[in-house]
Amino acid sequence: SAVISQKPSRDICQRGTSLTIQCQVDSQVTMMFWYRQQPGQSLTLIATANQGSEATYESGFVIDKFPISRPNLTFSTLTVSNMSPEDSSIYLCSVEDLGVAQYFGPGTRLLVL
């Protein structure tokens, strides 16, 4: 399976600021996704990161709050904008190649004060 890394691994941020999370894969993959996992909860899909076009967002998530980039088949970024304490979560990227299983990165643990 692909090796996925995320930066930063964790961060503490002040409300009103923005944080950009990077996801790097060691091989080209067709699909990349971003999830949020609130404390003690399951995983919620934020959006599909589309290479060369705008991301596809799930209900309840908007581009102004969570802008996403995917410049190539191995890299994507998620920005959490104008943060509030409610944005404190683990943010996970995942990859899927050619309809096979989905694999997750290690996550970025975000605390907003």
Added chain:
Amino acid sequence: GENVEQHPSTLSVQEGDSAVIKCTYSDSASNYFPWYKQELGKGPQLIIDIRSNVGEKKDQRIAVTLNKTAKHFSLHITETQPEDSAVYFCAASIEVPGANNLFFGTGTRLTVIP
């Protein structure tokens, strides 16, 4: 859309005993059922998956069973070890290349007592 329910939410077993986690799904079209293990401070790790054309799959101490008629599937861990302690998530999806239809259960926190 799909609804996946998972039970129990917490499970404690003695080392060496077996652990069983059960999930039900609502959409009879779902045909792919992965299980993930999430250790503290880490991302979910795919440990086993099953497709709807088989009823059971084993990988060493881990097995998954699927009952399509009843729309439920289960994870079985035998001879549990302390390193099995983690949160386990089931998921269900209709496999469509290029689309993400993965719906997760709410998770089971497994504790293996040495």
